[in-house]
Amino acid sequence: MLKISNLKVKLEDEDKVILKGLNLAVGHGQVHAIMGPNGSGKSTLSYVLSGKSGYEVTGGTAELSGENMLDLDPEDRAAQGLFLAFQYPVEIPGVGNMTFLRTAVNSQRKARGEQEMSAADFLKLVRAKAKELKIDAEMLKRPVNVGFSGGEKKRNEILQMAVLEPNLCILDETDSGLDVDAMKLVAKGVNALRDESRSFLVITHYQRLLDYIKPDVVHIMADGRIIKSGGPELALEVEENGYAELLAEVS
Amino acid sequence: MPVSTNIIDQTGALISSQEMPKTYWDQRIQALSRLRNISLPSKKDEYWKYTDPQVFNNPSVLLTNVVITDENPMFGIIDCLKLVFVDGIFDKTSSDSLDDEPVELVWLSSGTKDKSFWASNFYGSLEAEAQNRVARPLAAFNSAFAQEGLLLRVFGKVVKPIHIEYINKSPTADVILHHCVKVEQEASVTLIESGAAAARFNKVMEVDLSVGSSFDHVNVQGTDIEGVVSSQLFAKLSSECSLKSFALTINGTLTRHESIIDLVGDNSSAYLAGAAIGGGLFHHDDTVFITHDALACESRQVFKKVLRRGGKGIFQGKILVKPKAQKTDGYQISQALLLDEESQFLVKPELEIYADDVACSHGSTSGAIDEEALFYLRSRGVPDEKARELLVLAFLAEVFDEIDNAEIAEELVNHLQLYLSGYL
Numbered sequence: 001m002l003k004i005s006n007l008k009v010k011l012e013d014e015d016k017v018i019l020k021g022l023n024l025a026v027g028h029g030q031v032h033a034i035m036g037p038n039g040s041g042k043s044t045l046s047y048v049l050s051g052k053s054g055y056e057v058t059g060g061t062a063e064l065s066g067e068n069m070l071d072l073d074p075e076d077r078a079a080q081g082l083f084l085a086f087q088y089p090v091e092i093p094g095v096g097n098m099t100f101l102r103t104a105v106n107s108q109r110k111a112r113g114e115q116e117m118s119a120a121d122f123l124k125l126v127r128a129k130a131k132e133l134k135i136d137a138e139m140l141k142r143p144v145n146v147g148f149s150g151g152e153k154k155r156n157e158i159l160q161m162a163v164l165e166p167n168l169c170i171l172d173e174t175d176s177g178l179d180v181d182a183m184k185l186v187a188k189g190v191n192a193l194r195d196e197s198r199s200f201l202v203i204t205h206y207q208r209l210l211d212y213i214k215p216d217v218v219h220i221m222a223d224g225r226i227i228k229s230g231g232p233e234l235a236l237e238v239e240e241n242g243y244a245e246l247l248a249e250v251s
Numbered sequence: 252m253p254v255s256t257n258i259i260d261q262t263g264a265l266i267s268s269q270e271m272p273k274t275y276w277d278q279r280i281q282a283l284s285r286l287r288n289i290s291l292p293s294k295k296d297e298y299w300k301y302t303d304p305q306v307f308n309n310p311s312v313l314l315t316n317v318v319i320t321d322e323n324p325m326f327g328i329i330d331c332l333k334l335v336f337v338d339g340i341f342d343k344t345s346s347d348s349l350d351d352e353p354v355e356l357v358w359l360s361s362g363t364k365d366k367s368f369w370a371s372n373f374y375g376s377l378e379a380e381a382q383n384r385v386a387r388p389l390a391a392f393n394s395a396f397a398q399e400g401l402l403l404r405v406f407g408k409v410v411k412p413i414h415i416e417y418i419n420k421s422p423t424a425d426v427i428l429h430h431c432v433k434v435e436q437e438a439s440v441t442l443i444e445s446g447a448a449a450a451r452f453n454k455v456m457e458v459d460l461s462v463g464s465s466f467d468h469v470n471v472q473g474t475d476i477e478g479v480v481s482s483q484l485f486a487k488l489s490s491e492c493s494l495k496s497f498a499l500t501i502n503g504t505l506t507r508h509e510s511i512i513d514l515v516g517d518n519s520s521a522y523l524a525g526a527a528i529g530g531g532l533f534h535h536d537d538t539v540f541i542t543h544d545a546l547a548c549e550s551r552q553v554f555k556k557v558l559r560r561g562g563k564g565i566f567q568g569k570i571l572v573k574p575k576a577q578k579t580d581g582y583q584i585s586q587a588l589l590l591d592e593e594s595q596f597l598v599k600p601e602l603e604i605y606a607d608d609v610a611c612s613h614g615s616t617s618g619a620i621d622e623e624a625l626f627y628l629r630s631r632g633v634p635d636e637k638a639r640e641l642l643v644l645a646f647l648a649e650v651f652d653e654i655d656n657a658e659i660a661e662e663l664v665n666h667l668q669l670y671l672s673g674y675l
């Protein structure tokens with residue numbers, strides 16, 4: 001599904017190299033977790049994959065279903081099935097949540113040469129998904145993320161994911177700022193979307209989220225590279241001992 | 252400051268190029284003498300620093316590119332009482348009758364011999380009064396030479412909006428209209444103006460609001476390529492009145508939109524709002540002067556402009572609170588969204604307050620498209636252009652909220668959407 005080979009990235013405006021030859025392969029239906037200390041390049045990886053400006057790719061490739069997507073615009077990557085759940089979902093005053101989501105769904109469909117969804121079908125779909133995520137219908141009427149609590153914002157991300165049905169979902173520290181109940185709700189939403197054709201890349205600082213979203217593979221990232229990969233037990237090890245031991249092991 | 256001889260010459264040249272209509276002769280002669288006293292505007296004038304008035308001062312005007320857009324008639328779906336002007340001339344056959352409405356409508360060009368007729372005393376009076384504070388030479392010129400205008404007196408509640416539709420056909424149409432509206436006690440009316448009236452359009456509207464009356468005004472201009480517009484609204488509110496005036500300007504070249512509002516009765520409110528979008532030669536100037544001279548009145552100014560490709564936006568907004576205007580509530584916000592670095596927004600907010608129990612606030616911002624929001628939308632699959640369109644609409648949304656009539660607001664947003672999608 002996702003294959004990243006020797007990815008090298010620096011900041012566009014300064015000589016700061018962030019990703020230093022990163023390799024990663026996520027198979028169909030798999031959930032991979034990336035953990036790592038602050039500044040290791042986790043969020044940068046999610047932004048580079050989704051096409052945010054401000055980064056310069058100096059080497060390597062990132063393929064989604066066999067196609068290098070690093071040259072594509074963010075909207076084209078989305079249409080190809082990539083979805084980033086933001087660490088800090090953006091508030092957009094003046095743009096209604098429903099207008100936004102419907103424009104997104106139909107833009108993606110249009111880009112893929114599919115028929116646009118009717119207003120009635122769309123409404124039905126969103127209402128059903130919102131109900132599962134315990135998202136109030138009133139919330140949907142508000143402008144995108146405006147006046148949402150931290151938990152509501154993250155649930156709104158998962159709602160978008162559920163409606164857009166991407167192939168690859170990147171969750172960038174979705175657990176940050178969430179209380180246990182909110183985290184469980186978000187995890188439940190994610191788990192409901194798991195199937196053999198959809199893959200997940202879960203970026204997190206803490207093992208706790210992985211209690212609820214069980215990963216197939218856990219990677220430890222440090223200084224712009226994956227330094228160690230393993231099963232779920234690797235996350236437990238980090239929780240227990242911190243990153244220091246692992247980092248020492250590698251150097 | 253002494254007026255330069257150049258401007259005095261220009262004033263003379265413009266005056267002699269015009270023929271003064273015979274109706275309301277005395278009022279016109281007085282207006283002409285006001286104009287001679289103050290002379291035409293020049294860039295040296297305090298309120299013309301940012302907008303070059305030359306195109307209004309020239310004796311004639313010629314456009315090369317008149318675009319007639321009737322493919323998307325504004326307010327086509329709203330049930331209105333339509334009054335149509337073609338190049339400044341009333342087109343009776345295309346217009347609706349107001350005979351069944353609680354109004355009295357006569358035309359400026361019809362004249363009157365009756366000295367007690369309301370408009371005989373009213374025509375040019377608010378314009379004349381306003382000259383005492385800030386010179387408004389284009390309005391004095393208008394009062395002297397206006398070719399036509401409606402003199403509308405409203406007695407009751409007019410349910411359907413009255414829609415004045417302006418159509419421009421001639422590239423040399425130099426139109427001067429002067430409307431007078433008197434809304435009697437407890438009466439109410441909604442007045443819509445739309446369309447490109449002329450190659451050069453000088454319009455004055457004087458509005459007199461009696462106790463407990465309300466006047467809703469929506470003014471839509473644009474989508475023509477070159478027309479220049481000077482539009483001035485003079486309104487006087489007695490007590491318990493409500494005035495709402497909203498202007499949407501899409502494209503065009505030079506638009507100078509002035510609102511001069513006097514709150515002279517207690518507990519009244521005046522809401523002014525404007526949305527403007529354009530680029531290139533687009534130069535949009537909102538100049539507002541609100542005078543609070545009564546107890547507990549509220550005034551509100553919400554103006555937003557979207558500027559691109561070197562478009563220029565001006566906002567000059569003044570709130571004057573006189574000593575007896577205690578409990579005044581004044582609010583003013585002006586904002587611009589600059590879509591590129593060539594575009595410019597120039598702002599001059601002014602508060603002059605002589606009462607001590609007053610709440611007045613003002614603010615102004617200019618900024619670019621929010622890159623974070625843009626990326627967020629694009630990351631969900633919304634193409635760049637569409638995402639920018641959504642953000643432009645979002646920026647302007649707050650201004651459309653100022654319109655009470657949801658149907659009209661929706662029509663305006665639809666119109667704007669068509670323009671943004673490249674259909675207009």
